Amino acid sequence: MIEIHNIHKSFGGKKVLDGISGVFETGKINLLLGASGTGKSVLLKCIVGLIKPDLGSVTFDGTYFTNNKLDIRQEIRRKIGMLFQGSALFDSMTVEENVDFPLKMLTNMSRKERIERVNFCLKRVGLEGANRKMPSELSGGMKKRVGIARAIAPNCTYLFCDEPNSGLDPQTALKIDELIKEITEEYNITTIIVTHDMNSVIEIGDKIMFLFEGKKLWEGTKDEIMDTDIKELNDFIFANRLMRDAKRIEEEDREEEQEREAEEHARLEKNKPAG
Amino acid sequence: MLQHFGKYLLFMSSLFVRGESPRIIFNRTIDEAILIGINSIFIVAIVSTFIGAVTCVQVSYNLTSALIPRSTIGFMVREMTILELAPTITSIVLAGKVGSNIAGGLGTMQITEQVDALEVMGINSTSYLVLPKVMAAVLVFPMLVVLAMFLSIAGGYVAGTLTGEITAQEYITGIRSDFIPYNITFALIKSIVFAFLISTISSFRGYYTSGGALEVGAASTTAVTNSVIAVLIADYVCAEVLL
Ligand SMILES: Nc1ncnc2c1ncn2[C@@H]1O[C@H](COP(=O)(O)OP(=O)(O)OP(=O)(O)O)[C@@H](O)[C@H]1O
Ligand SMILES: [Mg+2]
Numbered sequence: 001m002i003e004i005h006n007i008h009k010s011f012g013g014k015k016v017l018d019g020i021s022g023v024f025e026t027g028k029i030n031l032l033l034g035a036s037g038t039g040k041s042v043l044l045k046c047i048v049g050l051i052k053p054d055l056g057s058v059t060f061d062g063t064y065f066t067n068n069k070l071d072i073r074q075e076i077r078r079k080i081g082m083l084f085q086g087s088a089l090f091d092s093m094t095v096e097e098n099v100d101f102p103l104k105m106l107t108n109m110s111r112k113e114r115i116e117r118v119n120f121c122l123k124r125v126g127l128e129g130a131n132r133k134m135p136s137e138l139s140g141g142m143k144k145r146v147g148i149a150r151a152i153a154p155n156c157t158y159l160f161c162d163e164p165n166s167g168l169d170p171q172t173a174l175k176i177d178e179l180i181k182e183i184t185e186e187y188n189i190t191t192i193i194v195t196h197d198m199n200s201v202i203e204i205g206d207k208i209m210f211l212f213e214g215k216k217l218w219e220g221t222k223d224e225i226m227d228t229d230i231k232e233l234n235d236f237i238f239a240n241r242l243m244r245d246a247k248r249i250e251e252e253d254r255e256e257e258q259e260r261e262a263e264e265h266a267r268l269e270k271n272k273p274a275g
Numbered sequence: 276m277l278q279h280f281g282k283y284l285l286f287m288s289s290l291f292v293r294g295e296s297p298r299i300i301f302n303r304t305i306d307e308a309i310l311i312g313i314n315s316i317f318i319v320a321i322v323s324t325f326i327g328a329v330t331c332v333q334v335s336y337n338l339t340s341a342l343i344p345r346s347t348i349g350f351m352v353r354e355m356t357i358l359e360l361a362p363t364i365t366s367i368v369l370a371g372k373v374g375s376n377i378a379g380g381l382g383t384m385q386i387t388e389q390v391d392a393l394e395v396m397g398i399n400s401t402s403y404l405v406l407p408k409v410m411a412a413v414l415v416f417p418m419l420v421v422l423a424m425f426l427s428i429a430g431g432y433v434a435g436t437l438t439g440e441i442t443a444q445e446y447i448t449g450i451r452s453d454f455i456p457y458n459i460t461f462a463l464i465k466s467i468v469f470a471f472l473i474s475t476i477s478s479f480r481g482y483y484t485s486g487g488a489l490e491v492g493a494a495s496t497t498a499v500t501n502s503v504i505a506v507l508i509a510d511y512v513c514a515e516v517l518l
Contacts, residue, residue: 045391048395050391050395070293071293073397074293077395077396077397078397080397082395084388084391084392085388086388088387088392090384090389091387091389102396105295105396106396106397
């Protein structure tokens with residue numbers, strides 16, 4: 001369980017986080033939802049201590065983290081798996097070395113065990129056989145998946161994912177969501193996911209925190225989210241739904257178009273004079 | 276300025292607190308050393324050979340008096356290259372080559388969150404990334420400087436004999452006369468000091484990059500100019516203190 005209390009952060013006079021408190025439960029998927037630029041990534045970085053909050057504290061399973069001694073913070077960090085918004089793969093290493101890196105640095109596994117684990121993780125994100133590729137040879141979505149493989153390679157206790165499925169096609173996005181859900185439940189870890197994708201919310205969100213301009217406006221489960229009367233959240237959901245509907249309508253149109261073309265084609269074929 | 280210096284000192288101290296295991300640092304140092312060595316050997320060879328050649332030709336052009344033996348040319352080429360040209364010019368060339376490489380590499384890692392990724396794993400990123408670079412530079416620079424000494428003396432030999440300014444016999448007599456072994460020690464000490472300055476200043480500049488690709492470029496440039504200035508100042512200080 002991760003608890004945050006009254007987190008404040010400003011950058012040069014610009015308030016980005018304005019007193020956010022909350023609890024992220026173990027064995028559940030905790031979502032941080034919000035529009036672009038509301039401070040989701042900054043909050044995630046404050047939680048893991050990459051950005052020092054101006055005020056406020058974070059505790060991991062009862063251990064105070066934010067301003068604690070370096071040893072204790074590093075101890076906790078070794079239990080953290082994190083996917084960054086821009087993947088943050090080590091670009092001088094191959095895919096295999098990237099996923100192997102936390103295993104090599106943080107565990108006592110033998111080389112053979114590690115390679116097995118790497119292959120297992122790559123398989124789970126659908127990238128088996130990409131071992132020898134360099135990050136520069138991968139697409140954005142593939143990088144993201146390698147980033148996830150690297151985050152889950154050591155059996156972490158806390159998993160943080162910054163937009164795990166942005167830039168992925170809906171099918172792969174769904175697979176990644178399911179993977180994260182599986183891992184969370186199987187190993188009973190505490191997972192926090194940053195997202196602005198309503199699909200993820202409906203698929204996997206056990207607990208959702210909605211951020212708006214640096215404040216926590218709403219908190220609840222995915223069943224409650226549709227009945228909320230908070231205007232900002234409703235706007236957000238509505239915009240997302242609109243997008244999805246628009247996409248669906250477009251797709252239907254395209255299918256219709258294709259059918260019509262096929263019919264036309266068939267008619268022409270039939271009417272063609274023989275010979 | 277003073278603030279930068281304070282931050283630099285703090286940065287230096289962070290290299291040594293709670294580092295990674297010695298085995299990891301050792302392996303990384305060897306990797307970095309090979310990288311620095313291989314990447315720089317060609318440019319160092321070219322520069323030092325030509326410097327030796329030019330020194331030889333210019334000294335012989337200035338030595339017109341019949342009273343001074345021609346072997347003095349060889350003597351002077353040796354003294355100038357060993358004491359000053361090989362260590363200092365090599366280091367300035369390396370400040371450009373290695374310094375920009377270090378700053379650019381670390382800067383890119385910083386802005387693409389690779390440094391954050393290390394930190395989140397509980398790894399001390401300065402000790403993991405920077406310490407091996409510094410140790411590798413301190414290890415490899417003296418080797419490159421020794422190579423530069425040999426090549427510049429050889430360059431002088433080739434230039435001197437090809438132009439007919441000096442015979443092979445005279446040149447060899449010259450480079451063997453009045454040899455002071457301490458000069459070599461002095462040059463090696465200098466090269467270690469320069470290596471330390473270049474690698475730490477460039478790492479410092481690269482590590483504290485924030486922003487985007489533009490800032491990485493700027494960090495590289497600042498790293499090189501700062502390193503060169505530091506090398507020249509240190510060169511003077513070394514000469515005052517050690518000679
Ligand atoms: N290092 C920084 N220095 C200055 N301002 C920053 C810094 N990091 C973030 N910000 C500012 O904080 C605000 C929130 O940024 P953040 O990256 O958390 O957004 P986000 O919610 O993750 O958005 P997105 O969904 O687009 O990733 C932005 O306005 C950004 O300009
Ligand atoms: Mg973000």
